[in-house]
Amino acid sequence: MANINKKSPDEIKSEILSQLKNGPKSTAEISEEIGSNWLTTEKFLNELKEAGIVFEIISTPKMKVYKSTEDLAFYSLPFSEEIRNRSCALLFAIAEEWRKKGIVPARTMLQKVAIELIEQTEGLKDIPILRFHYGQTLAVRYEPSAKCVPLNLNESQLKKLSELIKEYAGKLAIHAKSKQYQKPGMELYKEKYENLEKSFFCFNEDNFKNIEKSLLKLSIFYPVELKHSFPLFDKFIYCATILLNLKNKELKKQGFAKIRELFPLIWDAITTEYFFYDAEKFILPAKKELFFQIRDNLINLKLSSTLSLILDLESEINSINPTEIETLVDKESLEIRQLFVEGAEEG
Numbered sequence: 001m002a003n004i005n006k007k008s009p010d011e012i013k014s015e016i017l018s019q020l021k022n023g024p025k026s027t028a029e030i031s032e033e034i035g036s037n038w039l040t041t042e043k044f045l046n047e048l049k050e051a052g053i054v055f056e057i058i059s060t061p062k063m064k065v066y067k068s069t070e071d072l073a074f075y076s077l078p079f080s081e082e083i084r085n086r087s088c089a090l091l092f093a094i095a096e097e098w099r100k101k102g103i104v105p106a107r108t109m110l111q112k113v114a115i116e117l118i119e120q121t122e123g124l125k126d127i128p129i130l131r132f133h134y135g136q137t138l139a140v141r142y143e144p145s146a147k148c149v150p151l152n153l154n155e156s157q158l159k160k161l162s163e164l165i166k167e168y169a170g171k172l173a174i175h176a177k178s179k180q181y182q183k184p185g186m187e188l189y190k191e192k193y194e195n196l197e198k199s200f201f202c203f204n205e206d207n208f209k210n211i212e213k214s215l216l217k218l219s220i221f222y223p224v225e226l227k228h229s230f231p232l233f234d235k236f237i238y239c240a241t242i243l244l245n246l247k248n249k250e251l252k253k254q255g256f257a258k259i260r261e262l263f264p265l266i267w268d269a270i271t272t273e274y275f276f277y278d279a280e281k282f283i284l285p286a287k288k289e290l291f292f293q294i295r296d297n298l299i300n301l302k303l304s305s306t307l308s309l310i311l312d313l314e315s316e317i318n319s320i321n322p323t324e325i326e327t328l329v330d331k332e333s334l335e336i337r338q339l340f341v342e343g344a345e346e347g
Helices: 009-020 027-034 038-050 081-100 107-120 155-168 173-180 187-199 205-221 230-243 249-280 285-318 331-346
Strands: 054-059 064-068 130-132 135-137
Touching (some): 009 027, 027 064, 054 285, 081 155, 107 135, 107 173, 187 205, 230 249
Antiparallel strands (some): 054 064
16 A cells, blocks of 8 residues: 655655755755655755755765755855844845835845844844945845745834935945944954055055055954954965065056955955854854854865965065065054054964
8 A cells, every 4th residue: 555645756845945944954954854764855955956946055975965045144054043034024124115115225225224223223133243245234135036024113113214214215335335334343344445445446656555555454454353364364465565565667557456356355255254253153053063164165265266366476476586676664654564563463
């Protein structure tokens, strides 16, 4: 007699996707949760992977971890279901209020307004705020097509949200970013936006001096907790300082172009580590091992790809005759260098 309780392939796939709805899981975890053996679970996971519905994010001889394409958490980090749902619901509530005024808000603006709403009202402080590439963000991204019930905001929260929407309506996201960069803990972002980025747009001698000063200030503001990225950043600062002080103007311009090309890669590595550093405190103990695996795989990938470029540049610089490098005499730059040296010695 046939087993009437036997699940169909579609049922098993549906259960797998349901398990991945709230974060990545290993084959073994999914197998145990849905009550199917490991081989069956792996078979249907592979079919879902071939269909582009799930992705394999970790593969080792001992473990495979999968995520759903509908996972809204950045880097598919294993945040709790409550954090995912609350963060997503807040973004949808803000988007809904914005659309009532006939405006479709940009994703970046939604994130910035969400941060301000959390910080300026009560009842939302449990929603994590994390530093990322362009400043602070929630743990999840906003996707209009996602199935998410908007958060039920109270009267005080709705009033503040209305004020924020009025403030930012018709303005570019950079306005919200710039405002965010004025807060404590955002000095690195502020220096990059207000000084370094603007200096990157012009090829002239004065600008080269401004770029060096800004890079040295970034060194002072560099977060000591970001230990993985620091060796890469340190090598970059060394290379940039030499290139910006070459006597040959044409070589200096070429060096400037290399600095401008490399910096976004350096920034990507630093702010990725920043995101993981902030996120770690919101990961449940049972998911810490998975979190560390995702973190280490991603950060090592970013660092290794950029390190080869930095090492090539460092090798090129080490072959430069010291007589071709100007001695820096600018008082402000010298003071900044001294502060950096003192900070490094204290660390």
